[in-house]
Amino acid sequence: MKLNKIVNSHGQTEEEFLQAYNPNKYDRPSVTVDMLVFTVTDEEKKNYRTLPEKELRLLMIKRADHPFIGQWALPGGFVKMDESLGEAAIRELKEETNIENIYMEQLYTWGDAGRDPRTRIISTSYMALADSSNFLVIANDDASDAKWFSVKCKLFQEQKTLTGNGYKLCKMFNLTLSNEGEEELSAVIKKVKVVEGRACRTYYEISECNNIAFDHAKIIAYAIERLRTKIEYTDIAFNLMPELFTLTQLQQVYEIILDTELLKANFRRKTAHMVTETNEFTKDAGHRPSKLYRFNSNWQKENE
Amino acid sequence: MKLNKIVNSHGQTEEEFLQAYNPNKYDRPSVTVDMLVFTVTDEEKKNYRTLPEKELRLLMIKRADHPFIGQWALPGGFVKMDESLGEAAIRELKEETNIENIYMEQLYTWGDAGRDPRTRIISTSYMALADSSNFLVIANDDASDAKWFSVKCKLFQEQKTLTGNGYKLCKMFNLTLSNEGEEELSAVIKKVKVVEGRACRTYYEISECNNIAFDHAKIIAYAIERLRTKIEYTDIAFNLMPELFTLTQLQQVYEIILDTELLKANFRRKTAHMVTETNEFTKDAGHRPSKLYRFNSNWQKENE
DNA sequence: GCAAAAGTGTTAATGTTACACCCATGC
């Protein structure tokens, strides 16, 4: 365990802090919820003609106390004895970031012993998707310890090893979080799938980690993976869009999440049934105005 | 809360049992894992010619103590302070049913307050898939409190209500679990999806429940739903198959899970890339022998 | 006029659905 020499508001070093903590007081684990709040933002336009580039952003909070003091963590907190996990997630998000009424889904529950140096903690992670109007709420407050980081998660190595009665598949991801005003956060995440006979186990490991608290780096990698697969067969992407949007904006959101370029004509045909056109257009764009659309929440019905 | 008049091995009624329990002793919830172990079994052949019908079975355990004494529950138990959730799930399964080395995945974490009348309990559910050789292990032991129940979960009503800025979608499912020697377990489960503006929440409710302990009826309904969707885009179905199988057997497994009939020729084309043929054949079948196949665990590679 | 993006059309390849047909076995 890497102990931090920085002191907290009570003047304790991390060593002192952990010694003051008595983990054996409890025979039950603590339960927390962690929130992964994603949004998509526009970058500066290069010139009057070009469209702004998009970035996928994740909300992180700077830790003010041990452990991992000064590092960045996912927003979240302890579940109260009388609230459900979902209620805790909604409450924490509102308390820490003042965001409410957004899309949220349960992702995964992380329960390894030793996740937290203080005591046994089990965390259920929730993924939330916000449209970029929520981005402004927090970004404007410069004193806040909550910041949006632009996220990238790139596969850079894949390795399959055959064993006696199965195989082992390793994927290595490079995770980077950056925010103009802050130093870069990064991690190398290893995703391992072990197949032995009928048994099959997938786990994540953090091979390298800079300034991301706890095991949050692997939770982030897991969430991005889930976002990538779910965007293909559900309508979750629309939770990242404003009320009115152009089809090119929608395509850009798919492109940054999937990390590929898509063909315009094909993309439009594929998403056509999920949107409704309006009579409004963008203007002053430096090129042909484009029609604005809104999400058609009844698209699933139309199949039957 | 429905209190049961039956007494446990200490001669307590449920009322007495709950009064002896002091929930305020703790300021932390208990954490358990629940296992949903599915398998597929062959029924009796009607005559020398016909193929046996298949049934989807779920492993349940009869409760010997309050609460819900005498009712049936999912196997599972408390997570120890030094083991991960996955380790707890593997250990509990081994302890309660002697099954090991099978496919397992985390499903969902259930954390509503009031799930258990004793104290606050948070349960992470795992789905395990076993081939039917595991079925025999337990079925032979008639004294055991663990039994395989044949499961059916049928949608019988769907209702969409439009609200001001969203909608509410209700689906009603009839869940029935049956085992020749035991009385039938059943429940009516309501799945509700509420969309209000950007927020979207899905929850399950138990409208009616016979002999299924705790909120396990909705966990079962949730697991079956997951199984149905995952069988379409992954290879999990093969975890329910023996080492060697015929394509018709494989098709039957898809059919009972999806609860539809499939066309033979099309099914074979769709699954062709996931299986490898052997030189072996079935015999004494009362009709043309059929070729045996095995799972081709490398099918995903071939796409690239 | 021209850069940039909006928006549409076409074709080939591929996948899906529904149905028809023949084959091999045990009794």
Added chain:
DNA sequence: GCATGGGTGTAACATTAACACTTTTGC
């Protein structure tokens, strides 16, 4: 011979991928 399932072929239709082309704007 016949019931039962094993196994294959085909035509209609739908979906996807790749590319080419036209239109509209601000400066």
